[in-house]
Amino acid sequence: MQRVFSAAQPTGTPHLGNYLGFLKQAVELQESYDCIYSIVDLHALTVPRDPDVLRNDILGVAALYLACGLDPKKSILFVQSDVKEHAELCWLLNTLTKISELKLMHQFKEKSKEHPESINMGLFDYPVLMAADILLYNTDLVPIGEDQKQHVELTREIARRWNMRFGQTFTLPKAHIAKTGARIMSLLDPAKKMAKSASSAQSYVSLLDDAHTVRQKIKRAVTDSGSEITLSPAKPALSNLLAIYHLLSNKTFVELEARYKGRGYGEFKSDLAEVVVAFLSPIQERYTALLKKPKKLHEMLSDGAARARIIAVSTMKKVRANIGIGI
Numbered sequence: 001m002q003r004v005f006s007a008a009q010p011t012g013t014p015h016l017g018n019y020l021g022f023l024k025q026a027v028e029l030q031e032s033y034d035c036i037y038s039i040v041d042l043h044a045l046t047v048p049r050d051p052d053v054l055r056n057d058i059l060g061v062a063a064l065y066l067a068c069g070l071d072p073k074k075s076i077l078f079v080q081s082d083v084k085e086h087a088e089l090c091w092l093l094n095t096l097t098k099i100s101e102l103k104l105m106h107q108f109k110e111k112s113k114e115h116p117e118s119i120n121m122g123l124f125d126y127p128v129l130m131a132a133d134i135l136l137y138n139t140d141l142v143p144i145g146e147d148q149k150q151h152v153e154l155t156r157e158i159a160r161r162w163n164m165r166f167g168q169t170f171t172l173p174k175a176h177i178a179k180t181g182a183r184i185m186s187l188l189d190p191a192k193k194m195a196k197s198a199s200s201a202q203s204y205v206s207l208l209d210d211a212h213t214v215r216q217k218i219k220r221a222v223t224d225s226g227s228e229i230t231l232s233p234a235k236p237a238l239s240n241l242l243a244i245y246h247l248l249s250n251k252t253f254v255e256l257e258a259r260y261k262g263r264g265y266g267e268f269k270s271d272l273a274e275v276v277v278a279f280l281s282p283i284q285e286r287y288t289a290l291l292k293k294p295k296k297l298h299e300m301l302s303d304g305a306a307r308a309r310i311i312a313v314s315t316m317k318k319v320r321a322n323i324g325i326g327i
């Protein structure tokens with residue numbers, strides 16, 4: 001069975017973009033792949049974090065992912081720092097990665113613009129740690145949003161280089177990117193991706209937003225000129241809302257265009273808000289119930305780490321022998 005690996009940072013509450021670009025795929029792939037998912041706390045430290053907030057976010061993200069359908073009986077779910085091999089492999093891969101390659105990474109360029117006062121080595125090395133995450137598990141497929149594609153390409157390049165130098169060791173992973181939903185845009189600016197780090201919370205729908213907040217955010221979402229409901233590059237803001245509607249309702253774009261023919265943006269947006277509310281409400285109920293049992297969540301994560309560690313240790317045995325360290 002082919003192996004799937006992916007991960008997300010415990011940085012605040014995931015939004016609809018994280019769900020549609022990544023989590024939805026992750027849940028679906030559980031049915032036919034051997035899936036491993038990680039909460040990458042070491043990556044989250046590349047921007048300054050309060051320790052108590054980080055601790056809370058790790059458990060919160062775990063609960064939310066389970067509430068969205070990740071199932072520890074079908075997949076391994078674990079916290080990155082619980083498996084020390086990630087940091088060790090990152091160091092070894094660093095020795096094969098060029099500074100000039102890391103300087104090209106879009107995410108590094110953007111994040112260093114956002115936090116010019118704290119461009120640290122971790123932020124620069126972030127893609128190499130991500131490569132280590134993926135390569136430790138002989139991964140075939142990596143479900144991700146469009147923004148992470150460049151990092152998976154770099155991972156393939158590092159793996160290729162290692163295999164050339166030391167012999168076949170790592171599987172070359174492929175990015176698995178959804179046809180629709182891989183880049184959900186901000187509700188306030190269709191030229192920017194929906195992001196947790198955005199300056200205004202109005203630009204995204206968090207998976208934990210209550211019904212009132214969802215209705216109000218969608219009502220205030222920007223739209224394009226004209227009043228027709230059609231999917232078109234000339235209507236980027238509306239097309240983004242249509243994509244969200246399509247993915248959450250399973251109605252095709254053609255069905256949606258027909259349904260709203262001759263009706264205005266107002267009616268379309270208010271229906272979309274109800275679709276989002278109906279989608280989020282059972283997730284939020286499951287999330288609240290899961291968070292009431294933190295001990296169970298910790299046990300599930302520690303069981304996940306134990307299962308992940310077995311694979312990671314076995315990969316590292318090969319890697320250490322390859323490079324000439326250890327006994």
Ligand code: ATP
Nearest residue numbers: 008009017018021022144145182183184194195196
């Ligand atoms: P943000 O940019 O909002 O802080 P992130 O990429 O840092 O998000 P993660 O939780 O680590 O946050 O991302 C999890 C997954 O969500 C990744 O695979 C990423 O590609 C995907 N993703 C993030 N934003 C979007 C978006 N706007 N549309 C689709 N997928 C997205």
Ligand code: LTN
Nearest residue numbers: 005006007008009040043130133
């Ligand atoms: N870089 C990703 C998170 C991430 C990841 C990974 C994704 C870290 N390690 C391994 C897929 C596979 C992000 O910023 N969203």
